[in-house]
Amino acid sequence: MRKLLALFISFYQSKLSPLKGFSCAHRGLHGGDSCSEYTKQQILKQGVFASFSPIKQRFDECRDAAEIIHKRPPLSQRGDCDCGLSGCDVTGLDFGSCDFGGSGGSSGGGGSSSSSSGCSFVDCGSCDMSRKNFVRLMAIVLFFAILAAILSYYIYGKQIESVNIRLNNGIEETVDSGALSKIFRSQQPDYKVKFFLEDGVADTNTLRNDSAKEWLNLSTRSSFYLSDIKKIVIVNQGITNSKALETIPYPKKSGKGELFEYSIKQKWELF
Numbered sequence: 001m002r003k004l005l006a007l008f009i010s011f012y013q014s015k016l017s018p019l020k021g022f023s024c025a026h027r028g029l030h031g032g033d034s035c036s037e038y039t040k041q042q043i044l045k046q047g048v049f050a051s052f053s054p055i056k057q058r059f060d061e062c063r064d065a066a067e068i069i070h071k072r073p074p075l076s077q078r079g080d081c082d083c084g085l086s087g088c089d090v091t092g093l094d095f096g097s098c099d100f101g102g103s104g105g106s107s108g109g110g111g112s113s114s115s116s117s118g119c120s121f122v123d124c125g126s127c128d129m130s131r132k133n134f135v136r137l138m139a140i141v142l143f144f145a146i147l148a149a150i151l152s153y154y155i156y157g158k159q160i161e162s163v164n165i166r167l168n169n170g171i172e173e174t175v176d177s178g179a180l181s182k183i184f185r186s187q188q189p190d191y192k193v194k195f196f197l198e199d200g201v202a203d204t205n206t207l208r209n210d211s212a213k214e215w216l217n218l219s220t221r222s223s224f225y226l227s228d229i230k231k232i233v234i235v236n237q238g239i240t241n242s243k244a245l246e247t248i249p250y251p252k253k254s255g256k257g258e259l260f261e262y263s264i265k266q267k268w269e270l271f
Contacts, residue, residue: 025066
């Protein structure tokens, strides 16, 4: 997954970033890699989950850098926005021009020049934006929205939320026997599902005195992934003890055992 995300970031750097008309504030103030390059390198080196903390810290620093640059007084420029830095290399930093539809030029008779809009590269939203640049900006926003959706799916959406179970056709349901079951009128099974994982055991809630002739939905008590599951065990949780009704090794998203069929539900579906 880290290579896929790095590919998305590289596409953004080569195709979308040059269109936006301004550059990374952190790179503009401190030099070095842009935030997108830093993010890509962190993901490739540490993986998606381990890189969350340093990436978040970098974005916080970038926000602080943008505020510092934005508070600096603008320099007189011709057509280009003030990057707020002395000796700023506009081409090298890819700040571009903030002249979205306006035009800079010399003031009449005075011979001095100034930006047509007086905006900085941090706040290009105050410029008169042409339709072409608006479309470009929307393309950037859409790209990040898609990237966020993909990240959310892999981080959140693939975790197991619940499992549905139902008896196969022609299978008779287990009936609890014994005095306690008769007294409490709980002769139907109390269904529960246990997940044996690579690093422990997780389980669901218990549906007391219920029937699996129709689909039963049991919610998980913790977060884990389908790939973590070594086996699932469908249990009749009795009053004094429990009984394993069926064990299904290495389950898929849905399938059938000898007694039960099952369907594992993830927290939300993207594809």
